[in-house]
Amino acid sequence: MLLKEDLTESPSLKKYFSEVFSECYQDARKQTSLETGLSLDSFPIDSPFTTDESLNQDYLPKLDSYLLFLICVFASLLLCAK
Template sequence: MTATQPTAVTNSNLYEEDFYLWIKTTAKQLKNGNFAEIDLDNLIEEIESMGRSEKRALKSNLLVVLMHLLKYKYQPEKRSNSWLSTIFEHRRRLKEDLTESPSLKKYLSETFNECYQDARKQAALEIGLSLNTFPVDSPFTTEESLNQDYLPEQH
C-alpha cells in the first residue's frame, strides 16, 4: 500500500481482508466524523444486508410457528412439550423482532401466505401426510400465529 492511495481504497481492501477490523475502523470513523475516509460502498451494502437478514429471520421464525401449529392441529396424538416449546420460542423471537422493528409488521402480513405454503409443504414432508391434508388457505390468522396463548383445536 502506498502513501498516495486514498483511505477508501485502504478500507475497501480491509473489508476483504479483515471484516471485523473493517467494522471497528468504520465505526471509529463514523464516531470521529471522518466521513471522507469511510468505505461508503461496502457500508451501504452491509446496511442493506442487515435489513435482508431481519426479513429472513422473520420468515424463518414464522415458518417454524406455522409448521408446528399444523402438526399440533393435524397430529393431536403426537403432541409434545417439545412442539409447545418450539412454538413458544419462535413466537417469542417474532415478538422480539416486531418490538424492535415495528415496520416489519407490514412485511409479516405480506409474506404470511408464502410462509404458510412453505410450512404446509414442510409439515407434510416431516410427518408423512399428504399435502392435501392441510388446507390451501391458512387455518390460522396472523394474530393467532403470534398469540402466545393460542393453540389450534384438532380438525
C-alpha cells in the same frame, strides 16, 4: 426478544411479516407433508390462523387431527420470519 416484540417495535417489519405470512404458510405446509408422509392435500390450502393468532403465545387451537400439522406450521412460520 420475541418476534412479536420485534414486530411491535418495527412497523415495517410487521408489514413485511403480513406480506410473507401466506408464502411461509405454504412452505410450512409442504415441509409438514414431507415430514409426516401425508399428502399435501391433507392440509388446508390457506392458514387456519391469522397472523395475530400465530404470534399469540396464549392462543391454543382446539386439539384435533391437525395438531401435529399446526405445531410444524407454527415452527416453520417462526423460522421463516427470522
